[in-house]
Amino acid sequence: MSGGLSVRNVGKVYDPEGINVVALQELSFDIAPGEFCVVVGPSGCGKTTLLNIIAGFDTLTSGEIAMDGNVLTAPGRRLSPGADRMVVFQNGALFPWKTVVWNVTCGPVLQGRLSRNEAEAQARQLLARTGLAGIEGQYPGELSSGMRRRVELVRALMNDPKVLLLDEPFRALDALTRSVVHEHLLELYDLARRTVFFITHDLEEAIFLADRVVVMTTRPGRVKKVIAVDLPRPRDHRVLTTARYGQLEEEALEAIHEEARKAFETGERELA
Amino acid sequence: MALSAALWRGIAGIALFFALWEAASLVKLPFLRFVPPPHVVLENVVQTIQTPAYWSAVYISAKRVAIGYVIGVALGVPIGLAFGVSRVFRDTFFPVFETLRPIPPLAWVPLSILFWPSIELTVVSIIFLGSFFTVVINVLGGVETLDARYLRAAVSMGATPWQVFRKVIVPATSPSIFTGAAIAMGLTWEIVVAAEMVSSIGSGQTGLGAMMWQAYVGGVIPLIITAMISIGLAGLVFSALIWQIGAYATRWRRVV
Numbered sequence: 001m002s003g004g005l006s007v008r009n010v011g012k013v014y015d016p017e018g019i020n021v022v023a024l025q026e027l028s029f030d031i032a033p034g035e036f037c038v039v040v041g042p043s044g045c046g047k048t049t050l051l052n053i054i055a056g057f058d059t060l061t062s063g064e065i066a067m068d069g070n071v072l073t074a075p076g077r078r079l080s081p082g083a084d085r086m087v088v089f090q091n092g093a094l095f096p097w098k099t100v101v102w103n104v105t106c107g108p109v110l111q112g113r114l115s116r117n118e119a120e121a122q123a124r125q126l127l128a129r130t131g132l133a134g135i136e137g138q139y140p141g142e143l144s145s146g147m148r149r150r151v152e153l154v155r156a157l158m159n160d161p162k163v164l165l166l167d168e169p170f171r172a173l174d175a176l177t178r179s180v181v182h183e184h185l186l187e188l189y190d191l192a193r194r195t196v197f198f199i200t201h202d203l204e205e206a207i208f209l210a211d212r213v214v215v216m217t218t219r220p221g222r223v224k225k226v227i228a229v230d231l232p233r234p235r236d237h238r239v240l241t242t243a244r245y246g247q248l249e250e251e252a253l254e255a256i257h258e259e260a261r262k263a264f265e266t267g268e269r270e271l272a
Numbered sequence: 273m274a275l276s277a278a279l280w281r282g283i284a285g286i287a288l289f290f291a292l293w294e295a296a297s298l299v300k301l302p303f304l305r306f307v308p309p310p311h312v313v314l315e316n317v318v319q320t321i322q323t324p325a326y327w328s329a330v331y332i333s334a335k336r337v338a339i340g341y342v343i344g345v346a347l348g349v350p351i352g353l354a355f356g357v358s359r360v361f362r363d364t365f366f367p368v369f370e371t372l373r374p375i376p377p378l379a380w381v382p383l384s385i386l387f388w389p390s391i392e393l394t395v396v397s398i399i400f401l402g403s404f405f406t407v408v409i410n411v412l413g414g415v416e417t418l419d420a421r422y423l424r425a426a427v428s429m430g431a432t433p434w435q436v437f438r439k440v441i442v443p444a445t446s447p448s449i450f451t452g453a454a455i456a457m458g459l460t461w462e463i464v465v466a467a468e469m470v471s472s473i474g475s476g477q478t479g480l481g482a483m484m485w486q487a488y489v490g491g492v493i494p495l496i497i498t499a500m501i502s503i504g505l506a507g508l509v510f511s512a513l514i515w516q517i518g519a520y521a522t523r524w525r526r527v528v
Contacts, residue, residue, distance in 0.1 A: 057424055081428045093425035097443040097524045106439070107429035139524045159429055 002068045003162035003195035004033040005054070011062035011220075012049055023049045025220035027063070031163075031212075034193035038206040040256055041216030041224075042263035047199045050221070051167050054197065056081035067162065083107055086161035088152050088169045094140040100127075100151055101136035107159035119158065126154045129191070130184045146177035150184050157188060163195040170205065179237055182208060190234050203256065207231075207248050208240060215255040218263035225255040308494050316494035317501065325478070326502075333468065333479035334506060336392070337460045340399025344460075345453050348407030352452070355408065356415025357441060373409065377402035377463050381470050395467045395479070402463045403456035410455065414448025415441060447525060450518030457514045461507035480506070 012024040023046040031037040039047050052058035054065060054072070056079040064074040073079035081087075086107075094103050104127070105119035114122070120136075127133060130150045140148055149169060156164055170178045186209065189196065200206050206213045207229055215225040229248055231239050239245055290310045297309030308316075320326045354361045355369075377398050384394040418441065426440045468481025478486075480499050487495035519526065 055424075055428065081424065083428060083430045085428070087424065087428055089421050089425065091421065093419075093421035095422060095425075095440065095443070097446070097522070098439075106426075106431075110432075110435055110439075111430040141524060 001033040001193070004068050005031040005163060005195060005197065006066040006069075007031075007050070007063075008066065009063035010050065010053070010060050010065060012046065012053065012058075013061045022220035024060070025222055027216075027222050029214055029223050029226065031195055031197060033068070034195055036189060036196045036198070036209060036211045037214060038198045038200060038210035038212070039214045039216060040200055040203060040206050040252070041221060042218045042256070042260045043201070044263065045216045045218050045259070046221030047216060048167055051087070051165050051197065051199055053079075054163070055085055055087045055165055057087075083111060083159040084162045085165055086156040086159045086163075087165045087167065088156050090168045090171060092145075092148055092152055092169075092172075094148060094152055094155070096140050098139075099136065100132075100138050100140065100143070103140065104151060104155040104158050107155065111159075113160075123154065123158060126157060126188075127151070130154060130188065144177075145173055146181050149173065149181050153185060153188055157192075157194075161194060163197055166196065166198040168199055168201065171201070178205070183236060185209065186233075186235060203249055203252050204240065207245060207252060208235065208237075213248075213252055215252060215259070218259045218266060224259055225252075227252055227255075306493060308497070313494050313497045313501075317498050320495060320498050326483070329478045329480050329483045330502060330506065333464050333481065333503075334510075336395045336468075336479060337399055337464050337506075337510065340396040340464075341403045341457060341460045343396075344400045344403030344456060345407050348404045348452070348456075349411055349449055352408040352411025352449075353415060353437075353441065353445065355412045356418075356445070357437065369405075369408065373405045377459075378466050378470070381467060385471055391471050394471050395464060398467045399460050399463050402459045403453075406456040406459060407449075407452040410448050410452025411445060414445035414452075417448075418444050446522050447518075450514070450522060454511060454514045454518060457511050458507065461503055461510065465503055 007027055007029050010024055010027045011022070014021040014023055027046075027050065039050070041047050049058060053060050056073075059075075059078060060073060061075055065072045065079075067084075071077070094100075095106075098106070101120055101123055104123045105114075105116065108114035108119045108122075109116055124133070124136065127136065130153070132147060132150055132154070135143065135147070135151075140151070143151065152169070170181055173181060182205065196209075198206075198209060207227075210229045213227040213229060214223055215227070216222065217224045227248060231242070231244060231248075293310050296304050297307070355366060356362075380398050380401055381394070384397050385391075388394045388397060422440050422444055423436060426436045431439065464479065465481035465484065468479040469485045480503050484496055484499035484503075487493070487499060
């Protein structure tokens, strides 16, 4: 099993016009191969920066990030984006000018890894598994937002990534849709355990999905607390009413609340 | 059902326009002294459209518009895309482009007459300029407002730069391409008439613009209006065609 990520002393300093903004500082944690890791933290704590660095959209200024023991990126070592680290974006990035089937098959086809027919067969199977059979010929604009998110998950998986990077992918969904999409995501996760790096603001989402929740501090982002979620898999929504879930949520809430307050106060100061 | 309601309203609007015009002629409004009433114009229309000279004028103008426009779009789209995607190309040529762009197409007429050996080429080149600048600036705007998420997604999935260009940048820009093309089409009919008026006087070259000018010189006022209506309708038909093509090519946007 591969796809283990190791974040070692990662720092990121933005330097616009000589004003140093420290986004990340001495950030270290590991994600085991196949682990579902959810990072939560106050707004502006650098979660998305970290994800962008792993994805290859941004660079780090100190430390290094390794995958399966090989250094992916370090200062001065630019990492290019690649299908081994697929990103599912906050606002969705399905190509609206292409049909669902083109969208989900474009990765392996463009890479030349699968023929169009093979890719389509695989796509049909995965789509059916997320309750999306028969929508292959439709355009993303014809789908509901919950369906689009599921299509996007399928598209990411079709790229056979080692790590799946999800940046608040369900933020725009209403609570009911979100709970359905959560179960679909877990189903896909259980199908083939791939490493998942998932960013969110939402604690319920974090605990429901994760093997481990990493709580980050307010800027500069460091690890505040790591909470191992020992809820049994496969999980469904009923887990949210268990006593163990309640304990975990309380633990996480306490850590995050402290940071949220700090972030808020810093924000007030910076505005003043 | 909804369509036929819209159709009836449209017909009612046109009928109302002609009724007001006729009424205004009847009461002899002083500022409409030289404008013949619609039934006189209609008579002229009926007469005029039976003459081969009229259709030849329509054909000549339409051909000039079509040629100048097609070349304008054919060059405007790739150059607009190139401005959008290539820093070097943009740094090098955009200043020249932006200096030439504000010059009204008609300001090119005197130089074009000197430059081109024929009136035909003069008029076509001016139509070309009008559509070219409009298309380029719209396409460039389209590339600039392209959402970076799409580029990132494509790159993540292993698309090569050429694949990104073909599969993401071009289709994502296509709505702007067609908007530019439709605006340019509206301009071309403005330009062809003016260019023909200025450049084809006394040359025997006829287009709708020249026909109108000759009608003015000859004092045939209903024919002026016939020519105006013809230009309006021709522009309408051409624009509708471009909108239709655009709607079809970007039909993914219509689905909701």
